[in-house]
Amino acid sequence: MSEAREVNGAQKKAPMREVLAEAAFQLFLERGFERTTVDDIVARAGVGRRSFFRYFPSKEDAVFPDHESCLADMTAFLEAASDESDAVDVVCDAACLVLRVYSTNPEFSVQRYKLTREVPGLRTYELSVVRRYERMLAGYLRQRWVEATDGSLRAEVVAASVVAAHNNGLRSWLRSGGEGDAEDAVDRALRLVRRTWGEGGDGAAAPEPQQEDVVVMVATKGAPMWRVIQRVESALRDG
Protein backbone atom coordinates (compact mmCIF):
# COMPACT_ATOMS: atom_id res chain seq x y z
CA MET A 1 0.00 0.00 0.00
CA SER A 2 2.49 2.61 1.17
CA GLU A 3 6.01 2.70 -0.10
CA ALA A 4 7.50 3.60 3.25
CA ARG A 5 6.85 2.17 6.67
CA GLU A 6 6.80 3.99 10.00
CA VAL A 7 9.35 2.37 12.28
CA ASN A 8 10.20 3.99 15.58
CA GLY A 9 9.18 7.33 14.21
CA ALA A 10 11.79 7.15 11.48
CA GLN A 11 11.04 6.64 7.78
CA LYS A 12 12.45 3.34 6.58
CA LYS A 13 12.48 2.60 2.88
CA ALA A 14 10.75 -0.65 2.05
CA PRO A 15 13.04 -2.89 0.02
CA MET A 16 12.54 -2.44 -3.70
CA ARG A 17 11.88 -6.12 -4.22
CA GLU A 18 8.81 -6.04 -1.98
CA VAL A 19 7.59 -2.77 -3.44
CA LEU A 20 7.71 -4.30 -6.90
CA ALA A 21 6.12 -7.60 -5.88
CA GLU A 22 3.27 -5.79 -4.16
CA ALA A 23 2.62 -3.40 -7.03
CA ALA A 24 2.71 -6.28 -9.47
CA PHE A 25 0.32 -8.43 -7.47
CA GLN A 26 -2.19 -5.61 -7.05
CA LEU A 27 -2.21 -4.97 -10.77
CA PHE A 28 -2.52 -8.66 -11.58
CA LEU A 29 -5.61 -8.84 -9.41
CA GLU A 30 -7.08 -5.68 -10.89
CA ARG A 31 -6.45 -6.18 -14.60
CA GLY A 32 -5.28 -9.76 -14.87
CA PHE A 33 -1.80 -11.01 -15.45
CA GLU A 34 -1.67 -10.74 -19.21
CA ARG A 35 -3.32 -7.34 -19.38
CA THR A 36 -0.64 -5.96 -17.08
CA THR A 37 2.64 -4.92 -18.65
CA VAL A 38 5.92 -4.54 -16.87
CA ASP A 39 5.69 -0.85 -17.64
CA ASP A 40 2.44 -0.71 -15.69
CA ILE A 41 4.14 -2.33 -12.72
CA VAL A 42 7.13 -0.06 -12.59
CA ALA A 43 4.89 2.96 -13.10
CA ARG A 44 2.85 2.06 -10.02
CA ALA A 45 5.96 1.22 -8.03
CA GLY A 46 7.46 4.53 -9.11
CA VAL A 47 10.73 3.02 -10.27
CA GLY A 48 12.52 2.46 -13.54
CA ARG A 49 11.68 -0.39 -15.84
CA ARG A 50 15.18 -1.80 -15.69
CA SER A 51 14.91 -2.25 -11.94
CA PHE A 52 12.10 -4.74 -12.29
CA PHE A 53 14.24 -7.19 -14.20
CA ARG A 54 17.04 -6.72 -11.74
CA TYR A 55 14.90 -8.25 -9.02
CA PHE A 56 12.76 -10.64 -11.04
CA PRO A 57 14.10 -12.53 -14.03
CA SER A 58 10.64 -12.64 -15.54
CA LYS A 59 7.18 -11.23 -15.01
CA GLU A 60 6.05 -14.58 -13.65
CA ASP A 61 8.62 -14.51 -10.88
CA ALA A 62 6.89 -11.54 -9.30
CA VAL A 63 3.96 -13.82 -8.49
CA PHE A 64 6.14 -16.21 -6.50
CA PRO A 65 8.56 -13.87 -4.79
CA ASP A 66 9.44 -16.26 -1.96
CA HIS A 67 10.02 -19.52 -3.75
CA GLU A 68 13.75 -19.20 -4.04
CA SER A 69 14.16 -18.80 -0.31
CA CYS A 70 11.69 -21.60 0.28
CA LEU A 71 13.76 -23.87 -1.90
CA ALA A 72 16.83 -22.89 0.07
CA ASP A 73 15.05 -23.72 3.31
CA MET A 74 14.19 -27.14 1.98
CA THR A 75 17.78 -27.76 0.95
CA ALA A 76 18.93 -26.90 4.44
CA PHE A 77 16.27 -29.10 5.99
CA LEU A 78 17.25 -32.13 3.92
CA GLU A 79 20.92 -31.61 4.58
CA ALA A 80 20.26 -31.46 8.30
CA ALA A 81 18.02 -34.52 8.30
CA SER A 82 19.15 -37.49 10.31
CA ASP A 83 19.96 -40.67 8.45
CA GLU A 84 18.29 -42.56 11.27
CA SER A 85 14.78 -41.46 10.45
CA ASP A 86 12.58 -43.01 7.82
CA ALA A 87 13.52 -41.44 4.50
CA VAL A 88 9.91 -41.17 3.42
CA ASP A 89 9.05 -39.34 6.62
CA VAL A 90 11.86 -36.89 5.98
CA VAL A 91 10.64 -35.93 2.53
CA CYS A 92 7.05 -35.70 3.77
CA ASP A 93 8.20 -33.32 6.47
CA ALA A 94 10.13 -31.37 3.89
CA ALA A 95 6.95 -31.00 1.88
CA CYS A 96 5.13 -29.73 4.96
CA LEU A 97 7.83 -27.13 5.28
CA VAL A 98 6.74 -25.71 1.95
CA LEU A 99 3.19 -25.76 3.10
CA ARG A 100 4.02 -23.48 5.97
CA VAL A 101 5.02 -20.75 3.53
CA TYR A 102 1.51 -20.93 2.10
CA SER A 103 -0.39 -21.20 5.35
CA THR A 104 1.39 -18.19 6.83
CA ASN A 105 -0.39 -15.83 4.42
CA PRO A 106 -3.72 -17.48 3.70
CA GLU A 107 -5.34 -14.54 1.91
CA PHE A 108 -2.36 -14.01 -0.33
CA SER A 109 -2.07 -17.71 -1.08
CA VAL A 110 -5.74 -18.01 -1.99
CA GLN A 111 -5.66 -15.00 -4.28
CA ARG A 112 -2.54 -16.27 -5.96
CA TYR A 113 -4.12 -19.68 -6.37
CA LYS A 114 -7.08 -18.20 -8.21
CA LEU A 115 -4.75 -16.17 -10.38
CA THR A 116 -2.55 -19.13 -11.17
CA ARG A 117 -5.50 -21.34 -12.02
CA GLU A 118 -6.73 -19.09 -14.80
CA VAL A 119 -3.49 -17.92 -16.37
CA PRO A 120 -1.80 -20.62 -18.47
CA GLY A 121 1.55 -18.88 -18.29
CA LEU A 122 1.47 -18.92 -14.52
CA ARG A 123 0.38 -22.54 -14.40
CA THR A 124 3.39 -23.47 -16.49
CA TYR A 125 5.67 -21.39 -14.35
CA GLU A 126 4.38 -22.98 -11.16
CA LEU A 127 4.95 -26.39 -12.67
CA SER A 128 8.60 -25.63 -13.18
CA VAL A 129 8.87 -24.47 -9.59
CA VAL A 130 7.17 -27.58 -8.24
CA ARG A 131 9.44 -29.67 -10.39
CA ARG A 132 12.46 -28.26 -8.62
CA TYR A 133 11.06 -29.35 -5.27
CA GLU A 134 10.34 -32.77 -6.65
CA ARG A 135 13.85 -33.15 -8.03
CA MET A 136 15.28 -32.13 -4.72
CA LEU A 137 13.22 -34.68 -2.83
CA ALA A 138 14.08 -37.36 -5.37
CA GLY A 139 17.75 -36.49 -5.01
CA TYR A 140 17.58 -36.93 -1.27
CA LEU A 141 15.80 -40.27 -1.53
CA ARG A 142 18.18 -41.50 -4.19
CA GLN A 143 21.09 -40.78 -1.94
CA ARG A 144 19.40 -42.57 0.94
CA TRP A 145 18.64 -45.57 -1.26
CA VAL A 146 21.85 -45.94 -3.22
CA GLU A 147 22.19 -49.48 -1.95
CA ALA A 148 18.65 -50.60 -2.59
CA THR A 149 17.66 -52.30 -5.80
CA ASP A 150 15.83 -49.87 -8.07
CA GLY A 151 16.70 -47.15 -5.59
CA SER A 152 16.67 -44.45 -8.23
CA LEU A 153 13.31 -45.53 -9.58
CA ARG A 154 11.77 -45.72 -6.14
CA ALA A 155 13.20 -42.33 -5.29
CA GLU A 156 11.56 -40.66 -8.25
CA VAL A 157 8.23 -42.42 -7.82
CA VAL A 158 8.05 -41.65 -4.11
CA ALA A 159 9.04 -38.03 -4.66
CA ALA A 160 6.31 -37.69 -7.26
CA SER A 161 3.83 -39.28 -4.87
CA VAL A 162 4.75 -36.94 -2.06
CA VAL A 163 4.43 -33.89 -4.28
CA ALA A 164 1.10 -35.07 -5.66
CA ALA A 165 -0.31 -35.73 -2.21
CA HIS A 166 1.00 -32.44 -0.88
CA ASN A 167 -0.55 -30.55 -3.76
CA ASN A 168 -3.82 -32.39 -3.33
CA GLY A 169 -4.06 -31.37 0.30
CA LEU A 170 -2.84 -27.87 -0.37
CA ARG A 171 -5.27 -27.28 -3.21
CA SER A 172 -8.24 -28.58 -1.25
CA TRP A 173 -7.34 -26.10 1.46
CA LEU A 174 -6.88 -23.28 -1.06
CA ARG A 175 -10.21 -24.09 -2.70
CA SER A 176 -11.87 -23.80 0.69
CA GLY A 177 -10.69 -20.20 0.72
CA GLY A 178 -8.02 -20.73 3.35
CA GLU A 179 -10.48 -21.76 6.04
CA GLY A 180 -9.62 -24.71 8.24
CA ASP A 181 -6.21 -26.10 8.96
CA ALA A 182 -3.90 -26.48 5.99
CA GLU A 183 -1.45 -28.68 7.85
CA ASP A 184 -4.29 -31.04 8.67
CA ALA A 185 -5.36 -31.37 5.07
CA VAL A 186 -1.84 -32.04 3.86
CA ASP A 187 -1.06 -34.39 6.73
CA ARG A 188 -4.11 -36.43 5.89
CA ALA A 189 -3.09 -36.63 2.24
CA LEU A 190 0.50 -37.52 3.07
CA ARG A 191 -0.68 -40.29 5.35
CA LEU A 192 -1.53 -42.32 2.27
CA VAL A 193 2.00 -41.92 0.96
CA ARG A 194 3.64 -42.62 4.30
CA ARG A 195 1.56 -45.74 4.73
CA THR A 196 2.26 -46.99 1.23
CA TRP A 197 5.93 -46.21 0.86
CA GLY A 198 7.15 -45.72 4.41
CA GLU A 199 9.73 -48.16 5.73
CA GLY A 200 7.84 -48.69 8.94
CA GLY A 201 4.54 -49.34 7.19
CA ASP A 202 2.09 -51.86 8.51
CA GLY A 203 2.03 -55.35 7.05
CA ALA A 204 0.51 -54.27 3.78
CA ALA A 205 3.54 -52.39 2.60
CA ALA A 206 6.72 -54.35 2.13
CA PRO A 207 9.85 -52.92 3.66
CA GLU A 208 12.96 -52.22 1.57
CA PRO A 209 13.57 -53.82 -1.79
CA GLN A 210 10.77 -56.04 -2.95
CA GLN A 211 12.90 -58.39 -5.01
CA GLU A 212 13.62 -60.56 -1.99
CA ASP A 213 10.00 -60.90 -0.93
CA VAL A 214 8.43 -61.48 -4.26
CA VAL A 215 7.39 -64.91 -5.33
CA VAL A 216 6.78 -65.62 -8.96
CA MET A 217 4.66 -68.62 -9.67
CA VAL A 218 4.01 -70.18 -12.99
CA ALA A 219 1.05 -72.44 -13.45
CA THR A 220 -0.71 -73.93 -16.43
CA LYS A 221 -4.34 -73.38 -17.03
CA GLY A 222 -6.29 -76.50 -16.27
CA ALA A 223 -4.00 -77.56 -13.47
CA PRO A 224 -5.95 -78.83 -10.49
CA MET A 225 -6.72 -76.06 -8.06
CA TRP A 226 -5.48 -77.90 -5.00
CA ARG A 227 -2.07 -78.29 -6.60
CA VAL A 228 -1.91 -74.58 -7.38
CA ILE A 229 -2.83 -73.63 -3.88
CA GLN A 230 -0.38 -76.09 -2.46
CA ARG A 231 2.42 -74.56 -4.45
CA VAL A 232 1.41 -71.02 -3.60
CA GLU A 233 1.35 -71.88 0.06
CA SER A 234 4.74 -73.46 0.08
CA ALA A 235 6.18 -70.64 -1.95
CA LEU A 236 4.85 -68.00 0.40
CA ARG A 237 5.98 -69.97 3.44
CA ASP A 238 9.61 -70.60 2.73
CA GLY A 239 10.16 -68.73 -0.56
Next chain:
Amino acid sequence: MSEAREVNGAQKKAPMREVLAEAAFQLFLERGFERTTVDDIVARAGVGRRSFFRYFPSKEDAVFPDHESCLADMTAFLEAASDESDAVDVVCDAACLVLRVYSTNPEFSVQRYKLTREVPGLRTYELSVVRRYERMLAGYLRQRWVEATDGSLRAEVVAASVVAAHNNGLRSWLRSGGEGDAEDAVDRALRLVRRTWGEGGDGAAAPEPQQEDVVVMVATKGAPMWRVIQRVESALRDG
Protein backbone atom coordinates in the same frame (compact mmCIF):
# COMPACT_ATOMS: atom_id res chain seq x y z
CA MET B 1 15.76 -32.62 -46.50
CA SER B 2 13.87 -32.08 -49.75
CA GLU B 3 10.71 -30.08 -49.85
CA ALA B 4 9.03 -32.37 -52.32
CA ARG B 5 8.74 -36.12 -52.46
CA GLU B 6 8.64 -38.34 -55.51
CA VAL B 7 5.42 -40.29 -55.46
CA ASN B 8 4.45 -42.36 -58.46
CA GLY B 9 6.53 -40.14 -60.65
CA ALA B 10 4.50 -37.11 -59.66
CA GLN B 11 5.71 -34.27 -57.44
CA LYS B 12 3.74 -34.19 -54.22
CA LYS B 13 4.18 -31.22 -51.93
CA ALA B 14 5.20 -32.20 -48.42
CA PRO B 15 2.78 -30.73 -45.88
CA MET B 16 3.97 -27.39 -44.63
CA ARG B 17 3.77 -28.48 -41.03
CA GLU B 18 6.37 -31.18 -41.55
CA VAL B 19 8.59 -28.96 -43.64
CA LEU B 20 8.62 -26.42 -40.84
CA ALA B 21 9.17 -28.96 -38.08
CA GLU B 22 12.08 -30.50 -39.94
CA ALA B 23 13.72 -27.19 -40.76
CA ALA B 24 13.30 -26.08 -37.16
CA PHE B 25 14.75 -29.25 -35.71
CA GLN B 26 17.78 -29.17 -37.99
CA LEU B 27 18.52 -25.60 -37.00
CA PHE B 28 18.05 -26.34 -33.32
CA LEU B 29 20.63 -29.11 -33.59
CA GLU B 30 23.05 -26.93 -35.55
CA ARG B 31 22.89 -23.66 -33.64
CA GLY B 32 20.95 -24.51 -30.52
CA PHE B 33 17.37 -23.62 -29.70
CA GLU B 34 17.91 -20.13 -28.40
CA ARG B 35 20.34 -19.10 -31.12
CA THR B 36 17.75 -19.97 -33.74
CA THR B 37 15.10 -17.38 -34.52
CA VAL B 38 11.77 -18.05 -36.12
CA ASP B 39 13.01 -15.99 -39.07
CA ASP B 40 15.87 -18.46 -39.50
CA ILE B 41 13.39 -21.32 -39.57
CA VAL B 42 11.05 -19.86 -42.13
CA ALA B 43 14.03 -18.79 -44.24
CA ARG B 44 15.28 -22.36 -44.40
CA ALA B 45 11.81 -23.72 -45.01
CA GLY B 46 11.37 -21.14 -47.74
CA VAL B 47 8.03 -19.90 -46.45
CA GLY B 48 6.67 -16.76 -44.88
CA ARG B 49 7.10 -15.98 -41.23
CA ARG B 50 3.39 -15.83 -40.64
CA SER B 51 3.00 -19.44 -41.75
CA PHE B 52 5.13 -20.73 -38.90
CA PHE B 53 2.74 -19.43 -36.29
CA ARG B 54 -0.19 -20.78 -38.24
CA TYR B 55 1.08 -24.30 -37.62
CA PHE B 56 2.83 -23.91 -34.28
CA PRO B 57 1.53 -21.65 -31.54
CA SER B 58 5.07 -21.17 -30.25
CA LYS B 59 8.65 -21.93 -31.16
CA GLU B 60 8.70 -24.68 -28.55
CA ASP B 61 5.83 -26.52 -30.20
CA ALA B 62 7.97 -27.22 -33.24
CA VAL B 63 10.11 -29.51 -31.07
CA PHE B 64 7.13 -31.67 -30.09
CA PRO B 65 5.11 -31.75 -33.29
CA ASP B 66 3.26 -34.97 -32.47
CA HIS B 67 2.20 -34.44 -28.89
CA GLU B 68 -1.26 -33.18 -29.63
CA SER B 69 -2.12 -36.27 -31.62
CA CYS B 70 -0.53 -38.45 -28.97
CA LEU B 71 -2.71 -36.86 -26.35
CA ALA B 72 -5.73 -37.51 -28.53
CA ASP B 73 -4.72 -41.16 -28.86
CA MET B 74 -4.53 -41.46 -25.12
CA THR B 75 -7.96 -39.90 -24.70
CA ALA B 76 -9.40 -42.42 -27.11
CA PHE B 77 -7.62 -45.27 -25.36
CA LEU B 78 -8.96 -44.33 -21.95
CA GLU B 79 -12.46 -43.83 -23.27
CA ALA B 80 -12.38 -47.26 -24.85
CA ALA B 81 -10.95 -48.96 -21.75
CA SER B 82 -13.08 -51.63 -20.14
CA ASP B 83 -14.33 -50.99 -16.64
CA GLU B 84 -13.62 -54.61 -15.88
CA SER B 85 -9.86 -54.30 -15.97
CA ASP B 86 -7.73 -53.04 -13.12
CA ALA B 87 -7.76 -49.26 -13.29
CA VAL B 88 -4.05 -49.05 -12.51
CA ASP B 89 -3.28 -51.43 -15.34
CA VAL B 90 -5.28 -49.26 -17.70
CA VAL B 91 -3.34 -46.11 -16.93
CA CYS B 92 -0.04 -48.00 -17.08
CA ASP B 93 -0.98 -49.25 -20.52
CA ALA B 94 -1.98 -45.73 -21.50
CA ALA B 95 1.49 -44.57 -20.47
CA CYS B 96 3.06 -47.29 -22.60
CA LEU B 97 1.05 -45.93 -25.49
CA VAL B 98 2.94 -42.67 -25.19
CA LEU B 99 6.17 -44.57 -25.08
CA ARG B 100 5.48 -46.09 -28.46
CA VAL B 101 5.56 -42.65 -30.03
CA TYR B 102 9.09 -42.25 -28.72
CA SER B 103 10.34 -45.71 -29.54
CA THR B 104 9.14 -45.49 -33.13
CA ASN B 105 11.79 -42.87 -33.96
CA PRO B 106 14.69 -43.65 -31.64
CA GLU B 107 17.24 -41.33 -33.27
CA PHE B 108 14.87 -38.40 -33.29
CA SER B 109 13.80 -39.06 -29.70
CA VAL B 110 17.39 -39.23 -28.48
CA GLN B 111 18.39 -36.03 -30.23
CA ARG B 112 15.36 -34.26 -28.89
CA TYR B 113 16.10 -35.55 -25.42
CA LYS B 114 19.60 -34.05 -25.50
CA LEU B 115 18.17 -30.80 -26.77
CA THR B 116 15.48 -30.68 -24.14
CA ARG B 117 17.90 -31.47 -21.35
CA GLU B 118 20.05 -28.44 -22.01
CA VAL B 119 17.47 -25.80 -22.91
CA PRO B 120 15.52 -24.54 -19.89
CA GLY B 121 12.71 -23.25 -22.03
CA LEU B 122 12.18 -26.65 -23.58
CA ARG B 123 12.33 -28.40 -20.22
CA THR B 124 9.55 -26.17 -18.97
CA TYR B 125 7.53 -26.73 -22.09
CA GLU B 126 7.91 -30.50 -21.83
CA LEU B 127 6.80 -30.29 -18.23
CA SER B 128 3.55 -28.68 -19.25
CA VAL B 129 3.00 -31.39 -21.82
CA VAL B 130 3.68 -34.18 -19.35
CA ARG B 131 1.34 -32.50 -16.93
CA ARG B 132 -1.50 -32.82 -19.40
CA TYR B 133 -0.95 -36.56 -19.61
CA GLU B 134 -0.87 -36.78 -15.85
CA ARG B 135 -4.09 -34.86 -15.48
CA MET B 136 -5.74 -37.09 -18.02
CA LEU B 137 -4.67 -40.24 -16.20
CA ALA B 138 -5.74 -38.76 -12.88
CA GLY B 139 -9.11 -37.88 -14.38
CA TYR B 140 -9.63 -41.44 -15.53
CA LEU B 141 -8.69 -42.89 -12.15
CA ARG B 142 -10.86 -40.40 -10.31
CA GLN B 143 -13.83 -41.43 -12.36
CA ARG B 144 -13.09 -45.09 -11.71
CA TRP B 145 -12.74 -44.44 -8.00
CA VAL B 146 -15.58 -42.05 -7.32
CA GLU B 147 -16.97 -44.44 -4.76
CA ALA B 148 -13.73 -45.17 -2.98
CA THR B 149 -12.66 -43.22 0.07
CA ASP B 150 -9.99 -40.69 -0.85
CA GLY B 151 -10.56 -41.65 -4.44
CA SER B 152 -9.47 -38.27 -5.74
CA LEU B 153 -6.31 -38.29 -3.67
CA ARG B 154 -5.42 -41.80 -4.72
CA ALA B 155 -6.10 -40.93 -8.34
CA GLU B 156 -3.66 -38.03 -8.31
CA VAL B 157 -0.97 -39.89 -6.42
CA VAL B 158 -1.19 -42.95 -8.63
CA ALA B 159 -1.19 -40.86 -11.79
CA ALA B 160 1.92 -39.07 -10.57
CA SER B 161 3.54 -42.40 -9.77
CA VAL B 162 2.78 -43.80 -13.19
CA VAL B 163 4.17 -40.75 -14.93
CA ALA B 164 7.30 -40.77 -12.77
CA ALA B 165 7.94 -44.44 -13.40
CA HIS B 166 7.27 -44.07 -17.11
CA ASN B 167 9.67 -41.16 -17.34
CA ASN B 168 12.28 -43.02 -15.36
CA GLY B 169 12.21 -45.94 -17.76
CA LEU B 170 11.98 -43.71 -20.80
CA ARG B 171 14.89 -41.54 -19.75
CA SER B 172 17.11 -44.47 -18.95
CA TRP B 173 16.43 -45.75 -22.44
CA LEU B 174 17.06 -42.33 -23.98
CA ARG B 175 20.31 -41.95 -22.06
CA SER B 176 21.44 -45.27 -23.46
CA GLY B 177 21.17 -43.68 -26.87
CA GLY B 178 18.09 -45.58 -27.91
CA GLU B 179 19.79 -48.98 -27.71
CA GLY B 180 17.90 -51.84 -26.16
CA ASP B 181 14.18 -52.18 -25.74
CA ALA B 182 12.33 -49.13 -24.54
CA GLU B 183 9.18 -51.05 -23.74
CA ASP B 184 11.19 -53.34 -21.52
CA ALA B 185 12.71 -50.50 -19.57
CA VAL B 186 9.35 -48.84 -19.01
CA ASP B 187 7.60 -52.09 -18.23
CA ARG B 188 10.15 -52.85 -15.57
CA ALA B 189 9.69 -49.42 -14.03
CA LEU B 190 5.91 -49.63 -14.16
CA ARG B 191 6.00 -52.99 -12.46
CA LEU B 192 6.81 -51.23 -9.21
CA VAL B 193 3.74 -49.04 -9.58
CA ARG B 194 1.44 -51.88 -10.62
CA ARG B 195 2.58 -53.95 -7.70
CA THR B 196 2.20 -51.13 -5.22
CA TRP B 197 -1.05 -49.55 -6.33
CA GLY B 198 -2.78 -52.27 -8.30
CA GLU B 199 -6.17 -53.28 -7.02
CA GLY B 200 -4.69 -56.54 -5.89
CA GLY B 201 -2.95 -53.99 -3.71
CA ASP B 202 -1.39 -56.56 -1.46
CA GLY B 203 0.64 -57.88 -4.31
CA ALA B 204 -1.34 -59.94 -6.77
CA ALA B 205 -0.79 -58.98 -10.37
CA ALA B 206 -2.80 -59.78 -13.43
CA PRO B 207 -1.62 -62.61 -15.66
CA GLU B 208 0.45 -61.99 -18.74
CA PRO B 209 -1.99 -61.72 -21.63
CA GLN B 210 0.40 -63.05 -24.27
CA GLN B 211 0.67 -66.69 -23.42
CA GLU B 212 -2.43 -68.74 -23.89
CA ASP B 213 -2.16 -71.34 -21.24
CA VAL B 214 0.48 -70.19 -18.81
CA VAL B 215 -0.42 -68.02 -15.89
CA VAL B 216 2.26 -66.10 -14.05
CA MET B 217 1.36 -64.88 -10.64
CA VAL B 218 3.32 -62.50 -8.52
CA ALA B 219 2.67 -62.24 -4.83
CA THR B 220 4.44 -60.75 -1.86
CA LYS B 221 5.15 -62.71 1.24
CA GLY B 222 2.69 -61.91 3.95
CA ALA B 223 -0.21 -61.26 1.65
CA PRO B 224 -3.46 -62.70 2.99
CA MET B 225 -4.06 -66.14 1.58
CA TRP B 226 -7.68 -65.58 0.64
CA ARG B 227 -6.72 -62.73 -1.61
CA VAL B 228 -4.04 -64.76 -3.31
CA ILE B 229 -6.44 -67.58 -3.97
CA GLN B 230 -9.09 -65.20 -5.19
CA ARG B 231 -6.58 -63.77 -7.62
CA VAL B 232 -5.41 -67.17 -8.82
CA GLU B 233 -8.93 -68.31 -9.36
CA SER B 234 -9.94 -65.35 -11.43
CA ALA B 235 -6.73 -65.60 -13.42
CA LEU B 236 -7.26 -69.24 -14.22
CA ARG B 237 -10.89 -68.66 -15.05
CA ASP B 238 -10.88 -65.87 -17.57
CA GLY B 239 -7.15 -65.19 -18.03
Next chain:
DNA sequence: CAACGTATGGCACTCAGTTCCCTCTGTAAA
Protein backbone atom coordinates in the same frame (compact mmCIF):
# COMPACT_ATOMS: atom_id res chain seq x y z
C1' DC C 1 37.77 16.20 -1.32
C1' DA C 2 38.70 12.24 -4.27
C1' DA C 3 38.10 7.59 -5.48
C1' DC C 4 35.35 3.74 -5.57
C1' DG C 5 31.64 0.29 -5.32
C1' DT C 6 26.75 -0.22 -5.46
C1' DA C 7 22.00 0.86 -6.59
C1' DT C 8 19.10 2.80 -9.97
C1' DG C 9 17.38 5.05 -14.28
C1' DG C 10 17.15 5.51 -19.25
C1' DC C 11 17.71 4.16 -23.95
C1' DA C 12 18.00 1.26 -27.71
C1' DC C 13 17.91 -3.27 -29.35
C1' DT C 14 16.37 -8.29 -30.34
C1' DC C 15 12.94 -11.37 -30.91
C1' DA C 16 8.43 -13.91 -30.00
C1' DG C 17 3.88 -13.56 -31.00
C1' DT C 18 -0.36 -10.96 -32.93
C1' DT C 19 -3.29 -8.13 -36.04
C1' DC C 20 -4.71 -6.77 -40.25
C1' DC C 21 -4.75 -7.05 -44.92
C1' DC C 22 -3.10 -8.57 -49.28
C1' DT C 23 -2.35 -12.08 -53.18
C1' DC C 24 -2.73 -16.40 -55.33
C1' DT C 25 -5.01 -20.52 -56.65
C1' DG C 26 -8.41 -23.83 -57.25
C1' DT C 27 -13.41 -24.69 -57.51
C1' DA C 28 -18.17 -24.27 -58.26
C1' DA C 29 -21.98 -21.83 -60.03
C1' DA C 30 -23.98 -18.69 -63.73
Next chain:
DNA sequence: TTTACAGAGGGAACTGAGTGCCATACGTTG
Protein backbone atom coordinates in the same frame (compact mmCIF):
# COMPACT_ATOMS: atom_id res chain seq x y z
C1' DT D 1 -15.68 -18.08 -70.06
C1' DT D 2 -16.72 -15.28 -66.38
C1' DT D 3 -17.82 -14.48 -61.73
C1' DA D 4 -18.01 -15.55 -56.97
C1' DC D 5 -16.07 -17.59 -53.26
C1' DA D 6 -13.08 -20.02 -49.98
C1' DG D 7 -8.84 -21.33 -48.18
C1' DA D 8 -3.82 -21.33 -48.07
C1' DG D 9 -0.06 -18.52 -47.75
C1' DG D 10 2.69 -13.90 -47.68
C1' DG D 11 3.94 -9.61 -45.56
C1' DA D 12 4.10 -5.15 -43.03
C1' DA D 13 3.50 -3.15 -38.77
C1' DC D 14 2.65 -3.47 -34.00
C1' DT D 15 2.99 -4.96 -28.84
C1' DG D 16 5.56 -6.40 -25.12
C1' DA D 17 9.17 -9.26 -22.66
C1' DG D 18 13.77 -9.42 -21.79
C1' DT D 19 18.86 -7.74 -22.49
C1' DG D 20 23.07 -4.78 -22.96
C1' DC D 21 25.20 -0.65 -22.33
C1' DC D 22 26.03 3.49 -20.26
C1' DA D 23 25.01 7.49 -17.36
C1' DT D 24 23.85 9.13 -12.85
C1' DA D 25 23.27 9.37 -7.88
C1' DC D 26 24.53 8.00 -3.24
C1' DG D 27 27.17 6.24 0.53
C1' DT D 28 31.63 4.70 2.14
C1' DT D 29 36.45 4.85 2.80
C1' DG D 30 40.95 6.81 1.95
